Amino acid sequence: MHNVIECQGIGKKFGRIWGVEEVSFTAMKGSVTVLAGPNGAGKTTTVRVLTTVYKPDKGSARVAGYDVIREYREVRKRISYQPQTYGMSPDMTPEEMIVDNLMLHGYSYWDARREARKWLEELGLYHVRDRRGWVLSGGERRRTIVAAILAVPAEIYFLDEPTSGVDVEGRYEILKIIRRVVNEGSTILMTTHDMREAQMIADKVVFISKGKTIASGKPAELIESLPYKHKAIIRKSPDLRLTGYRYVDVGDKAIVYGETRSEIIGLVEELGVTTYDLREADLEDVYLNLVRGGG
Amino acid sequence: MGFIWRILGVAYRNYIFFKRQWMWLAQSVMYTVGFMIIFTLWAGISALKHMIIVFLITSGWGTGLNVIAQTIGWDRITGEYEKRVASPLSLIEYLLGMVIGNMYTSGAVEIPIIIYAASCLDMDLLGLLLVYGLSFLATFIGLFLSLSIILRIKNPMNISAVTNPLYSLTVILPPVFYPPTFLPEPIRTYCVVIPTTALVDLGRALTGQTHAYPLWMSSLSLLAWLIIATILAGKKLKWGLE
Numbered sequence: 001m002h003n004v005i006e007c008q009g010i011g012k013k014f015g016r017i018w019g020v021e022e023v024s025f026t027a028m029k030g031s032v033t034v035l036a037g038p039n040g041a042g043k044t045t046t047v048r049v050l051t052t053v054y055k056p057d058k059g060s061a062r063v064a065g066y067d068v069i070r071e072y073r074e075v076r077k078r079i080s081y082q083p084q085t086y087g088m089s090p091d092m093t094p095e096e097m098i099v100d101n102l103m104l105h106g107y108s109y110w111d112a113r114r115e116a117r118k119w120l121e122e123l124g125l126y127h128v129r130d131r132r133g134w135v136l137s138g139g140e141r142r143r144t145i146v147a148a149i150l151a152v153p154a155e156i157y158f159l160d161e162p163t164s165g166v167d168v169e170g171r172y173e174i175l176k177i178i179r180r181v182v183n184e185g186s187t188i189l190m191t192t193h194d195m196r197e198a199q200m201i202a203d204k205v206v207f208i209s210k211g212k213t214i215a216s217g218k219p220a221e222l223i224e225s226l227p228y229k230h231k232a233i234i235r236k237s238p239d240l241r242l243t244g245y246r247y248v249d250v251g252d253k254a255i256v257y258g259e260t261r262s263e264i265i266g267l268v269e270e271l272g273v274t275t276y277d278l279r280e281a282d283l284e285d286v287y288l289n290l291v292r293g294g295g
Numbered sequence: 296m297g298f299i300w301r302i303l304g305v306a307y308r309n310y311i312f313f314k315r316q317w318m319w320l321a322q323s324v325m326y327t328v329g330f331m332i333i334f335t336l337w338a339g340i341s342a343l344k345h346m347i348i349v350f351l352i353t354s355g356w357g358t359g360l361n362v363i364a365q366t367i368g369w370d371r372i373t374g375e376y377e378k379r380v381a382s383p384l385s386l387i388e389y390l391l392g393m394v395i396g397n398m399y400t401s402g403a404v405e406i407p408i409i410i411y412a413a414s415c416l417d418m419d420l421l422g423l424l425l426v427y428g429l430s431f432l433a434t435f436i437g438l439f440l441s442l443s444i445i446l447r448i449k450n451p452m453n454i455s456a457v458t459n460p461l462y463s464l465t466v467i468l469p470p471v472f473y474p475p476t477f478l479p480e481p482i483r484t485y486c487v488v489i490p491t492t493a494l495v496d497l498g499r500a501l502t503g504q505t506h507a508y509p510l511w512m513s514s515l516s517l518l519a520w521l522i523i524a525t526i527l528a529g530k531k532l533k534w535g536l537e
Binding site: 048051052053054055069072073076077079080081082083084085086087089091092096099100101102103104105106107108109132158 | 303
């Protein structure tokens with residue numbers, strides 16, 4: 001498998017401020033790569049550079065083997081992009097939304113309709129295919145958007161927060177279809193704030209913070225790289241002092257970290273906490289460790 | 296064939312909007328018929344002939360300046376624009392799709408009424424066809440002029456608050472619904488620099504009606520507007536790589 005996205009030190013300036021300063025990563029063909037990071041980290045700007053919406057002010061990027069500046073037309077022929085702000089028109093039906101996007105990629109109306117019906121069935125939207133956007137649930141609207149983007153036969157799909165505002169069931173439907181598309185040989189680059197989702201779906205996670213890549217790798221490798229493996233979620237009492245411990249403050253609760261299960265039980269007992277929730281460290285802890293310096 | 300379907304794809308989305316929001320079309324018909332009655336009753340057949348030209352031109356102008364410009368502005372806010380940028384669709388295809396989708400949908404109800412009225416008045420149908428072509432020019436000048444303004448607004452959340460007054464400024468106030476010949480000199484001659492005035496006057500000339508300016512003067516004015524508006528809009532309307 002070869003890299004279909006190669007991003008080398010890209011930067012994008014807005015006035016005098018760098019929206020993205022130094023982002024580098026690669027994505028392999030037939031994989032899901034997740035861009036993760038806090039709001040304003042530069043995830044959307046990075047996606048916009050890779051989809052040729054923005055021109056980078058420094059660095060270079062290749063998508064599907066083509067340079068995003070010099071060969072942007074070739075890039076655009078090979079991608080399908082769901083922007084973060086892209087929503088379903090209240091006046092359009094799911095079928096019309098998918099047909100509209102397929103025609104944009106050169107499908108005839110009739111071929112687009114045939115293809116749209118196939119995708120509506122796969123995403124469980126066939127029964128609402130003729131209903132207008134404003135009467136659909138938030139999850140149905142979001143699934144329609146994802147169906148419209150994935151229905152296009154592209155080499156690489158860019159999905160900017162595809163599961164935002166979707167309930168658990170709808171989210172799993174979307175993740176399932178994303179994995180299916182990837183298993184058929186396409187590549188997906190998506191952004192998300194949800195680390196559990198990233199851990200479940202990603203083959204590779206790229207953490208971006210303040211416009212820079214701060215870590216990347218397989219979810220399991222990133223979790224393995226943490227200096228601790230276990231955590232306890234505890235309720236904080238007013239006189240509880242956590243100075244000297246590895247912890248993340250969550251208001252009236254805190255997450256305390258330890259290397260082993262026995263170590264963390266010892267730590268919690270030392271703190272005099274009787275009620276706690278013991279868990280293994282996960283990708284969310286990698287995020288907190290990288291972005292907030294947790295632990 | 297791909298490029299044709301891409302253009303029709305853009306038009307399709309606009310067509311659906313009009314299909315669902317059909318009251319806009321109903322309003323358009325009422326506006327056209329109402330004004331025809333008003334002008335005929337107050338000023339007779341010659342006023343109605345003048346009105347037919349005005350309707351064809353202002354329909355194209357309003358579609359470009361107001362409807363399409365608002366749709367493009369809205370596309371930029373909702374993410375539709377960047378989704379289209381990151382696709383094989385080109386800027387020319389996008390604009391053509393917008394014009395077809397809006398012009399033909401709204402024109403589909405207005406044009407038959409106008410043609411019927413024109414044939415009742417024995418107006419030159421070839422001349423009318425040329426005026427219809429002129430209304431496309433009006434669409435593009437109006438669109439580029441509008442875009443050159445709205446794309447310079449930092450936070451364009453209420454685009455109609457800009458395009459509606461701009462429409463009134465270019466259609467209601469200057470000699471468009473009334474001929475420039477009613478104005479005294481030198482104001483009459485100066486008014487040729489107003490694009491809508493030049494468009495309607497040229498339309499009158501093409502249908503053999505009394506017109507205020509020589510053909511070269513109104514044509515020159517329109518050519519200048521087309522170049523200026525295209526340059527101004529072109530500086531702001533980027534198709535990706537922004």
